[in-house]
Amino acid sequence: MEFLSRACAGGAGIDYFLQQLVNGVTLGAIYGLIAIGYTMVYGIIGMINFAHGDIYMIGAFISLVGFLLMSALGITSVPIAIAGVLLFAMIFTAVYGWTVERVAYRPLRGAPRLAPLISAIGVSIVLQNYVQLAQGARVKPLQPMVQGGFTFSPGGEFHVTISILQIMIVLLTLSLMAGFTYLIQKTPLGRAQRATEQDRTMAALLGVDVDRTISATFVIGASLAAVAGLMVTLYYGVIDFYLGFVAGIKAFTAAVLGGIGSLPGAMLGGLLIGLIEAFWSGYCSIAYKDVAVFGVLVLVLIFRPTGLLGRPEVEKV
Amino acid sequence: MLEIRDLRSGYGLIEVLQGISLRVETGEIATLIGANGAGKTTLLMTLSGQPRARNGSIVFDGKDITHTPMHNLVRLGIAHVPEGRHIFPRMTVLENLQLGAFACDPKNFADDLDFALTLFPQLESRMAQRGGTLSGGEQQMLAIGRGLMSRPRLLLLDEPSLGLAPLIVRQVFDTIRLINRERKTTILLVEQNAFQALKLSDKAYVMVNGAITLSGTGAELLGNSEVQAAYMEGGLAQTVPA
Numbered sequence: 033m034e035f036l037s038r039a040c041a042g043g044a045g046i047d048y049f050l051q052q053l054v055n056g057v058t059l060g061a062i063y064g065l066i067a068i069g070y071t072m073v074y075g076i077i078g079m080i081n082f083a084h085g086d087i088y089m090i091g092a093f094i095s096l097v098g099f100l101l102m103s104a105l106g107i108t109s110v111p112i113a114i115a116g117v118l119l120f121a122m123i124f125t126a127v128y129g130w131t132v133e134r135v136a137y138r139p140l141r142g143a144p145r146l147a148p149l150i151s152a153i154g155v156s157i158v159l160q161n162y163v164q165l166a167q168g169a170r171v172k173p174l175q176p177m178v179q180g181g182f183t184f185s186p187g188g189e190f191h192v193t194i195s196i197l198q199i200m201i202v203l204l205t206l207s208l209m210a211g212f213t214y215l216i217q218k219t220p221l222g223r224a225q226r227a228t229e230q231d232r233t234m235a236a237l238l239g240v241d242v243d244r245t246i247s248a249t250f251v252i253g254a255s256l257a258a259v260a261g262l263m264v265t266l267y268y269g270v271i272d273f274y275l276g277f278v279a280g281i282k283a284f285t286a287a288v289l290g291g292i293g294s295l296p297g298a299m300l301g302g303l304l305i306g307l308i309e310a311f312w313s314g315y316c317s318i319a320y321k322d323v324a325v326f327g328v329l330v331l332v333l334i335f336r337p338t339g340l341l342g343r344p345e346v347e348k349v
Numbered sequence: 350m351l352e353i354r355d356l357r358s359g360y361g362l363i364e365v366l367q368g369i370s371l372r373v374e375t376g377e378i379a380t381l382i383g384a385n386g387a388g389k390t391t392l393l394m395t396l397s398g399q400p401r402a403r404n405g406s407i408v409f410d411g412k413d414i415t416h417t418p419m420h421n422l423v424r425l426g427i428a429h430v431p432e433g434r435h436i437f438p439r440m441t442v443l444e445n446l447q448l449g450a451f452a453c454d455p456k457n458f459a460d461d462l463d464f465a466l467t468l469f470p471q472l473e474s475r476m477a478q479r480g481g482t483l484s485g486g487e488q489q490m491l492a493i494g495r496g497l498m499s500r501p502r503l504l505l506l507d508e509p510s511l512g513l514a515p516l517i518v519r520q521v522f523d524t525i526r527l528i529n530r531e532r533k534t535t536i537l538l539v540e541q542n543a544f545q546a547l548k549l550s551d552k553a554y555v556m557v558n559g560a561i562t563l564s565g566t567g568a569e570l571l572g573n574s575e576v577q578a579a580y581m582e583g584g585l586a587q588t589v590p591a
Contacts, residue, residue: 220451227437227448234435237397239423239452239499
């Protein structure tokens with residue numbers, strides 16, 4: 033108990049709470065964007081794409097390259113540079129996502145479930161080592177590009193800061209999620225994806241090209257991960273080849289917490305994981321923040337294996 | 350319109366279809382009857398490309414479609430309403446119908462939706478409901494309606510009366526006849542309900558253990574004592590014609 037009281041003695045007061053809330057929501061937005069990729073791929077081919085965290089890492093590196101390109105091209109306007117890099121990173125990361133599916137997963141379609149899973153772990157190792165060899169093992173810094181923010185102090189203790197970058201991250205995430213929800217719910221591509229998920233043979237009988245639809249799923253998941261990679265590069269200012277591992281597992285935890293296969297679940301799960309991490313770091317021990325996150329995963333798997341918004345496996349058809 | 354020659358297919362080491370040949374002429378209703386496990390569903394699925402044909406050929410409208418990928422068949426004018434209905438359970442009735450028109454020109458959608466709803470007015474009040482919550486009869490109507498959304502020239506219907514109440518069965522058969530007459534849609538029907546199916550078909554085939562053993566017009570088979578005995582209620586207990 034002494035350990036706990038020492039670990040969880042943190043600060044108090046409304047200002048401190050608000051600051052952790054802001055940090056948690058920002059972090060949650062990033063996890064949510066990555067979690068969508070896990071949950072979509074699980075929904076459509078029933079497999080956990082363990083390489084998805086590394087696709088996010090690739091997205092971060094491509095963003096870094098993008099920023100270097102922008103400065104080489106002499107683009108000094110920060111909004112234009114970020115918009116350009118956003119597009120650049122989404123496109124090239126999507127190419128990685130597409131290629132991974134084409135090379136490592138499609139040949140295993142129809143194989144036992146374990147085979148693509150092992151293939152995914154292999155892809156993860158390949159991507160990490162590829163980036164390590166190509167870019168070096170040391171962390172890569174990026175100078176802060178977006179500065180400034182708002183401070184206020186409702187409790188009078190200290191200044192709560194909401195940076196412009198945090199606002200940008202949350203707004204960008206919200207608009208991407210809204211656009212993405214529209215895509216899935218209202219467009220022919222979205223219907224084709226849901227149909228493929230629910231009954232692949234029937235979807236094909238109705239004219240849906242199943243392989244192409246699965247490719248589209250990987251492309252969308254990878255481009256959302258690229259946005260997360262860009263934001264994390266701007267937010268923390270340093271990236272390395274190992275970035276995708278822990279973030280990937282946390283985003284996967286977010287997807288499971290929300291209910292794997294459920295898109296709103298992935299968004300909600302991401303937010304919750306971000307909040308848990310921020311509040312645990314703020315009030316307890318920063319060293320044990322991962323323990324808190326994965327502790328939640330254990331509890332969810334024990335008490336609600338389908339996640340918060342997941343559907344039960346058995347359904348009347 | 351459809352010509353199948355010496356078609357063989359199966360699953361793994363088991364060969365289900367052992368050289369099937371049959372023809373369906375433009376505008377007619379052809380029926381395939383046979384006991385459980387005879388290979389009727391396998392024949393329709395092989396037409397759609399899963400499992401793949403191991404031998405023989407399938408020609409539709411003069412075009413060899415033996416190796417055409419499944420998702421391209423609907424673009425050629427073939428709609429397959431599979432056994433067990435295969436409604437997308439977590440999509441609404443409207444979305445199921447939209448998927449029926451997935452491969453088609455969107456400007457025809459409103460007209461085709463109208464046609465489907467005149468055939469099955471019960472679906473109209475269910476449009477926003479999830480497919481999985483419909484009753485069996487409603488699901489079958491939705492499955493046929495969805496199949497018609499692509500304006501097929503050939504409609505493959507697999508056991509449309511399976512598991513339905515007698516009143517609904519009659520409605521389904523009336524609709525099949527109506528589709529054939531109104532839209533001039535050619536129909537290949539697979540049925541266990543031999544009596545009803547033979548009554549409305551122009552041509553019929555009997556399938557036993559993966560081979561066609563008997564064929565003729567619907568009326569001929571209806572009057573055939575072997576068929577009566579084996580496939581219709583009240584028939585004498587005889588062995589299956591082999």
